[in-house]
Amino acid sequence: MNALGIIFGLLFWVATIVIIVGIIYKVRIYWKTPAPLKIPTMPAPRTTGGVVFRMFREVAFFQSLFRSDKLLWVFAIMFHYALALVLLRHTRYFTDTINSVVLFLQPFGMYGSFIMVAGLAALLARRFIIDRVRYISAPSDFLMLVLLLAIGLSGIMMKFVSHTDITLVKSFFMSLRTFNFDGWYLPGDPILLLHLSAVALLMLIFPISKLMHAPGIFFSPTRNQVDNSREKRHIAPWAAELDEQGVDYLHELKK
Amino acid sequence: MADYEIPEITGEDGITDVPKLVPDTMKGSGPWISAPKFQEPMHFASEIEQDEDGNWTLIPNWKEVALEKMDDLRTRYRSFQLYLDICVKCGACTDKCHYYLGTTDPKNMPVARQDLLRKVYRRYFTFAGKYFPKLVGATDLTEEVIDDWYNYYHQCSQCRRCSVFCPYGIDTAEISMAAREILNHIGRGQKYCTQIMEKVYKIGNNLGLPEPALADTLEGLEEDVFDETGVDVKFPLDKVGSDILLITPSADFFAEPHVDGLMGYGKVFHELGLDYTLSSYASEGANFGMFIGSYENMRKISMRIRKAAIDLKVKRIVFGECGHAWRVAYSFLNTLAGPFDFLDPNYPVPQHVLEITWPALRDGKLNIDKSRNDDMTLTFHDSCNIARGTNMGDKPGGQFDIPRNVIKAVCNNYVDMAADTTHDATFCCGGGGGILTDDLMEVRVKGAQPRMEALKNVTDQHGVTHMAAICAICKSQFTKVIPYYGFTMDQIVSVHQLVSSALVLTGQLTEEEIEARDAAEEAERIAAMEARKKAAEEKKAAEEAAKGKED
Numbered sequence: 001m002n003a004l005g006i007i008f009g010l011l012f013w014v015a016t017i018v019i020i021v022g023i024i025y026k027v028r029i030y031w032k033t034p035a036p037l038k039i040p041t042m043p044a045p046r047t048t049g050g051v052v053f054r055m056f057r058e059v060a061f062f063q064s065l066f067r068s069d070k071l072l073w074v075f076a077i078m079f080h081y082a083l084a085l086v087l088l089r090h091t092r093y094f095t096d097t098i099n100s101v102v103l104f105l106q107p108f109g110m111y112g113s114f115i116m117v118a119g120l121a122a123l124l125a126r127r128f129i130i131d132r133v134r135y136i137s138a139p140s141d142f143l144m145l146v147l148l149l150a151i152g153l154s155g156i157m158m159k160f161v162s163h164t165d166i167t168l169v170k171s172f173f174m175s176l177r178t179f180n181f182d183g184w185y186l187p188g189d190p191i192l193l194l195h196l197s198a199v200a201l202l203m204l205i206f207p208i209s210k211l212m213h214a215p216g217i218f219f220s221p222t223r224n225q226v227d228n229s230r231e232k233r234h235i236a237p238w239a240a241e242l243d244e245q246g247v248d249y250l251h252e253l254k255k
Numbered sequence: 256m257a258d259y260e261i262p263e264i265t266g267e268d269g270i271t272d273v274p275k276l277v278p279d280t281m282k283g284s285g286p287w288i289s290a291p292k293f294q295e296p297m298h299f300a301s302e303i304e305q306d307e308d309g310n311w312t313l314i315p316n317w318k319e320v321a322l323e324k325m326d327d328l329r330t331r332y333r334s335f336q337l338y339l340d341i342c343v344k345c346g347a348c349t350d351k352c353h354y355y356l357g358t359t360d361p362k363n364m365p366v367a368r369q370d371l372l373r374k375v376y377r378r379y380f381t382f383a384g385k386y387f388p389k390l391v392g393a394t395d396l397t398e399e400v401i402d403d404w405y406n407y408y409h410q411c412s413q414c415r416r417c418s419v420f421c422p423y424g425i426d427t428a429e430i431s432m433a434a435r436e437i438l439n440h441i442g443r444g445q446k447y448c449t450q451i452m453e454k455v456y457k458i459g460n461n462l463g464l465p466e467p468a469l470a471d472t473l474e475g476l477e478e479d480v481f482d483e484t485g486v487d488v489k490f491p492l493d494k495v496g497s498d499i500l501l502i503t504p505s506a507d508f509f510a511e512p513h514v515d516g517l518m519g520y521g522k523v524f525h526e527l528g529l530d531y532t533l534s535s536y537a538s539e540g541a542n543f544g545m546f547i548g549s550y551e552n553m554r555k556i557s558m559r560i561r562k563a564a565i566d567l568k569v570k571r572i573v574f575g576e577c578g579h580a581w582r583v584a585y586s587f588l589n590t591l592a593g594p595f596d597f598l599d600p601n602y603p604v605p606q607h608v609l610e611i612t613w614p615a616l617r618d619g620k621l622n623i624d625k626s627r628n629d630d631m632t633l634t635f636h637d638s639c640n641i642a643r644g645t646n647m648g649d650k651p652g653g654q655f656d657i658p659r660n661v662i663k664a665v666c667n668n669y670v671d672m673a674a675d676t677t678h679d680a681t682f683c684c685g686g687g688g689g690i691l692t693d694d695l696m697e698v699r700v701k702g703a704q705p706r707m708e709a710l711k712n713v714t715d716q717h718g719v720t721h722m723a724a725i726c727a728i729c730k731s732q733f734t735k736v737i738p739y740y741g742f743t744m745d746q747i748v749s750v751h752q753l754v755s756s757a758l759v760l761t762g763q764l765t766e767e768e769i770e771a772r773d774a775a776e777e778a779e780r781i782a783a784m785e786a787r788k789k790a791a792e793e794k795k796a797a798e799e800a801a802k803g804k805e806d
């Protein structure tokens with residue numbers, strides 16, 4: 001146990017709660033808010049299975065993005081796939097048993113970080129270079145990329161330049177699961193601390209930022225609706241109320 | 256012709272190059288504002304006043320009401336909050352809007368258009384915007400913001416092209432409908448739409464064409480078809496007990512080339528022996544409630560169709576050629592005015608007239624002489640609402656194939672425009688979504704550029720002479736704006752107009768027979784006139800003779 005261990009231990013506790021509770025809270029809103037009208041972008045699948053397949057193509061291959069901007073698609077795929085790889089590899093800091101998938105990915109994972117950083121750098125560059133993208137970017141859009149770059153670059157530093165004590169990091173995170181404070185110990189390695197602070201910040205802002213696109217895409221009515229409006233009546237509860245009470249306007253509804 | 260520059264078209268590859276952005280090229284005060292007398296029937300806010308210069312105020316507590324409405328909308332429409340939350344500002348949509356391509360105003364980039372609302376949503380409804388407004392680009396709601404909303408949300412035709420290309424399907428149309436709904440409730444409705452909807456409530460259609468005038472028009476059509484073909488094709492109105500209720504945009508009753516399409520539907524029904532009727536109560540396929548984001552008014556208009564179907568005791572409902580009408584019909588009608596369990600379950604409710612014409616053509620039930628359309632080389636404009644908001648038939652993509660199949664079945668010469676401008680990537684005509692008004696002429700002309708570019712390309716390279724459309728708004732918009740780009744009005748045709756001219760009705764007279772008939776009629780007419788003249792002369796002579804005797 002040391003002071004750094006306590007500070008970062010608490011920080012990660014808070015960050016974990018925020019990201020989990022935050023995402024659940026937001027997703028609950030998306031789940032519960034009705035889409036009152038059928039608005040799938042056509043042509044849309046005529047079956048639920050078809051919709052699942054459409055969504056899979058969007059999530060796994062960024063199909064629509066591929067249609068709209070090939071270069072951006074390349075950068076987006078680079079970043080997201082490398083991120084997935086890096087995160088999978090990171091599971092070894094949190095579990096004892098190393099999953100065979102992760103083991104299989106290890107050799108590729110080595111380069112994942114470089115691809116991720118290259119992708120991020122390209123995404124950042126286009127925010128400066130392309131006039132249309134510069135126009136729509138708020139400071140937070142630049143900073144999000146900078147934050148991810150900071151995480152990636154500090155990770156790379158640790159892996160390839162100034163190694164950190166991984167077994168210590170691992171035992172620190174393993175002991176965070178319990179309140180056995182003995183293991184709440186972190187080395188004062190500045191690069192590691194930068195890496196961890198940035199990760200904690202990313203977790204904290206996740207539910208209140210555009211990062212909600214990851215869970216959000218599954219709720220997008222233009223992509224997740226079946227083209228069956230003529231066969232099946234689709235109606236939101238608040239709209240059904242108009243039918244039930246036989247009125248035209250919401251303000252005429254009796255509560 | 257105009258005090259603004261008409262965008263240039265080259266016809267090189269049919270694709271409009273992405274322009275550099277030039278801020279504020281389309282800054283302005285937006286379309287004419289809806290006066291209280293038009294707001295009231297819609298149940299919109301009407302406590303607004305006009306100063307000496309004609310400028311309208313907002314309602315006194317506009318800010319409060321706007322934020323309340325925003326809060327209300329985010330709990331009723333998932334699209335609203337979700338889309339405002341999850342946009343990553345990737346920019347993939349920025350070059351997809353015809354209004355951006357045609358005007359170069361950055362606020363016409365779909366994501367920037369959403370941002371006008373998003374920045375206020377963030378400020379008042381999100382943690383980041385409340386505490387770090389500068390960081391996330393959140394701003395207070397001010398009158399300038401409202402002015403921007405009114406202006407730029409009326410430079411969006413809700414065509415949803417941006418939604419196709421967004422990785423999450425973010426639909427700017429949903430945002431612009433929501434924005435207009437907020438504006439409705441703070442006294443900034445759009446006159447063009449509310450005025451038209453009031454006519455629907457009062458009279459039954461957008462044009463304000465009352466029953467007797469409508470009956471007259473239809474009789475005139477019957478005469479026209481008879482003159483042309485010698486066949487007695489009926490255009491029945493309010494015929495109780497018919498099998499089919501035909502709902503069509505009221506523009507079909509008189510505008511060119513719409514009315515030629517209506518004649519086409521009538522001929523097809525006649526030839527297939529289908530018993531149909533129009534309704535004077537629901538004499539409008541269009542539903543402008545969608546444009547202004549008012550679920551309640553859209554539903555109220557749709558209910559007229561339900562009532563007409565019940566009153567006329569029909570078994571099926573069929574829609575004529577209209578884009579957004581077909582979207583409201585195909586995608587929303589069941590929701591808004593269903594369930595339609597009182598209709599014949601063997602047919603989808605509603606059907607598109609092309610879903611009747613195409614199977615008939617395919618199965619050889621119509622006698623077609625394609626050569627009658629040989630004077631034209633056709634291309635087809637996919638209407639945005641039909642392409643991205645609806646389907647036809649029972650397979651995905653029917654909305655693209657069926658109209659093309661019909662055109663190809665009645666015309667020998669057909670060419671598609673550039674792939675990036677057709678099917679679900681089609682460009683809006685520039686006049687959809689409540690933009691089809693003279694006070695937005697500049698927006699309309701500039702917004703048509705991408706379609707004009709594609710049309711010029713097939714004109715130059717493939718000798719296309721005519722562009723067919725299946726939407727009343729597209730037809731009206733194009734006939735009005737294509738002269739700005741060097742084309743002529745009559746190059747726009749209805750799809751059923753093509754069917755009409757190639758269709759040979761049973762018992763239809765040949766041209767010679769018509770000439771002979773007309774000549775015979777003329778001779779008869781002259782003979783009758785002579786006879787009358789003679790009779791009159793004889794009478795006069797007799798009278799004079801009688802008078803002479805008296806004297």
Ligand code: HEM
Pocket residue numbers: 058059060062065072075076077079080123124141144145148211213214215217343344345422
């Ligand atoms: C279901 C999972 C996800 C999907 C389908 C997805 C999809 C996308 C797509 C299509 C884009 C737009 C293209 C681009 O700018 O790269 C994007 C952007 C972005 N994604 Fe994801 N993403 C997912 C998860 C994540 C996660 C977990 C993160 C967390 C770090 C993330 C971070 C970002 C960032 C920062 C951008 C903006 C890039 C920029 O500024 O240009 N994504 N995502």
Ligand code: HEM
Pocket residue numbers: 083086089090093109110112113116148151152153154155156157158159160163164166169173195199
């Ligand atoms: C609590 C969470 C995290 C911990 C404890 C952690 C810890 C570490 C450690 C100890 C290394 C050095 C690896 C080595 O020397 O072999 C590393 C590398 C790295 N980290 Fe993290 N990290 C975390 C989260 C993240 C996240 C969320 C990202 C990405 C957004 C990330 C991206 C990277 C990258 C790109 C590397 C370099 C290469 C690699 O190992 O893949 N880390 N991380």
Ligand code: SF4
Pocket residue numbers: 341342343344345346347348349365366420421422423424425
């Ligand atoms: S394409 Fe979608 S996510 Fe990207 S900027 Fe446009 S609206 Fe936002």
Ligand code: SF4
Pocket residue numbers: 351352353354363364365368410411412413414415416417418427428431683
């Ligand atoms: S819906 Fe159409 S008009 Fe509106 S922003 Fe999107 S592309 Fe432009």
